[in-house]
Amino acid sequence: LGDRIAVMEGGRVRQIGTPAEVYDEPADTFVAGFLGSPPTNLVEAADVLVGFRPEHFLPREAHTDGGNLTTLPFHITRVEYLGADRILYGALEGRFEGARVVARLATTVEAKVQAGRTQDFAVRARELKFFDKVTGLRTTARVP
Incomplete structure (x- = not known):
């Protein structure tokens, strides 16, 4: 090690x-x-790719400490129960319409989630990572 x-x-x-x-x-x-498992979500936006880890993408109400959140409507197509975690598969709606993403929720997160529903999910701004669309390298560019 x-x-x-x-x-x-x-x-x-x-x-x-x-x-x-x-x-x-x-x-x-x-x-x-x-x-990471599942791997980082990468969503196309303008000239960058926006990345966020599935464990940071939670139902908005699960972010009890407030902070600077980016809220995204998430249409859940499948919920996989794994004991300690639930893996949610689906697609974003609104600004990033159709982008396929995954969320990983600890079963201790008490938010009700259900396949076939669209819910507001959020990620803290500090957890968003930005990458150049062409090179794939991290960048300081942000989504306009």
């Missing part, structure tokens, strides 16, 4: 860092999609 990891693709190092650094601050879309 080590305290740093390297993520490689095709013999090329994509990112080196602590497990937390690589997971929380992926250098590019490959790393974002490589670590």
Whole structure:
């Protein structure tokens, strides 16, 4: 075991860092999609891809601490019960119409979710990651 990891693709190092650094601050879309189960959601917006982890995409009412939230209508098509977690599959509506995304809710999150319903889900602004659409690299650009 080590305290740093390297993520490689095709013999090329994509990112080196602590497990937390690589997971929380992926250098590019490959790393974002490589670590985590389910992998990071990537949604096309203007000139960037917006990434957010499924465990950060929760029913709006589950964000009890308030904060700066981005709310997205989420049409749930399937709910998979895994004991400690529920995996929700579906598509965004509104601004990002049709973008397929996944949410992972701990069963301790008491929000009622049901396949066939559209609910307001949200992610904290600090959990959103932005990537260049062409290169896949992290960028400071934001969605206009």
